[in-house]
Amino acid sequence: MKKYMVIYFLISISNLYCQWEFVGLDSIVVRQVQVFGDTIWAGTAVHTTQSQISGLYRSTNKGKDWIQIDTVLSKGGIGSLNFHPTNHNIIHIVKAINSPYGGSGTPFKSIDGGKTWTGMGLDNYLIKWFHPSPFNENKFYAVDALNNEVYKSVDGGDTWSLIGEFPASSHGRFVAFNFSLARDSLLFAFDDVQFYQAFYKSTDDGNSWQYVGAPPYTNEINTDNELDCRVYFESYFITDNCGLSWKRVDSSATPTSSYLSLYIDKAASKLYLMKTDGIYVSDKQTINWQKLSGTESLPLQGGYGYQSSDTGRLKNIFVMGKTMYVGTLFGIYKKADITDVKDGNTFENISYSLSQNYPNPFNPTTTIKYTIPTVETGYIPSLQHVTLKIYDILGREVAALVNKEQSAGNYEVEFDGSKLSSGIYIYTIRVYSLGRAGNFVDNKKMALIK
Secondary structure (H helix, E strand, C coil), X not given: CHHHHHHHHHHHHHHHHCCCEEEECCCCEEEEEEEECCEEEEEEECCCCCCCCCCEEEECXXXXXXXXCCHHHCCCCEEEEEECXXXXXXXEEEECCCCCCCCCEEEEEECCCCCCCEECCCCCCCEEEXXXXXXXXXXXXXXXXXXXXXXXXXXXXXXXEEECCCCCCCCCCEEEEEECCCCCCCEEEEEEECCEEEEEEECCCCCCCEEEECCCCCCCEEECCCCCCCEEECCCEEECCCCCCXXXXXXXXXXXXXXXXXEEECCCCEEEEEECCEEEEEECCCCCCEECCCHHHCCCCCCCCCCHHHCCCCECEEEECCEEEEEECCEEEEECCCCCCCECCCCCCCCCEECCCECCCXXXXXXXXXXXXXXXXXXXXXXXXXXXXXXXXXXXXXEEEEEEEECCEEEEEEEECCCCCCEEEEEEEEEEECCCCCCEEEEEEEEECC
16 A cells, blocks of 8 residues: 555656756756756855855756856855846856855856956945846946945946935835836836835936835836836736836735746736746736646745745746746756646736825825725625724724725825824724625834924
């Protein structure tokens, strides 16, 4: 009986991976993957308890053999990997010197395919995000992890200038940053210090910044190569008007599933979303996520797993034609035909949401916005009971702004704190849906300063 159980177990494991071919770098965490013809590049990291060496790896025969090409820079995880768009011998990386899993580090450049490397003038910084401009090969942007400040170079990295003085706050701390892939000099930034969250844009390459709004918290901003005002906050929210309004497009009900990375396939006009429970695909225009068959068995979680600091650094999906390459916690896998979508896990295009109040801090009034989606209850009309209340830091209710039944739609309420003292307050929304299992509850903090 035990013999049959072992055979069945081996067959089951084989079936899980039969659709995905292992390419190489077993037991190494792969953060970045890029493919040019038969050549595969991988930016890797390893946990400190493992014996493998992290760094930049290359295979010139579709993954059969691998060599590490940054050994001259000593050990260290790769936090960023970028290639010149036409000359793939020109490479830019961020290397965490002597830190096997580290993602923040020092940027280096190679012009001979990785044979030699030179620094790019930011040796005294801890760079967590580094990218060349798609419009100017001599322009680069870098985000310092120590102070969350953005630097720009327009001379190939010889000199750098600090950008990012915001009109609405003096702290200037970037949490997430990116530039438009469709329009030169259009930049986006998300800022979060204590209880103040804000989304900014710059139309003059960072010389001045405009406050746009206060969307939900994010660690990563993705921009689109065809739509200059399309911005993705991880996979959960998108905007098509540079942040004036946001739509939730990923309301996955899987509590153990976490966002890892987003890949935009320009050729096929598709989005590929990697989460810890698999990879999802959607058309760019109508967001309707479907899980790619077999990806739930890829090693995307378990053991040490990806760390929270990996968000914003993972570029571990690469699509070439109909072939997808995926970097995982244990090497690289590929699938030759990714058009086979069998598992129809879809997410609601519009979901419950509670926005950050604006302005915040405020004195004495502020506006709170929230969204109630359509719910199929079997009742007409589809009303839901909504309460929106304000509490002090000790949990005592100080105001009730909403307490009634409301239909689906977008709402905003003004709160007047003129009778309250300065301090931190919490506003909480509760939605009770008639005939629906499960309710919605969310809360956020705001600061009243007089």
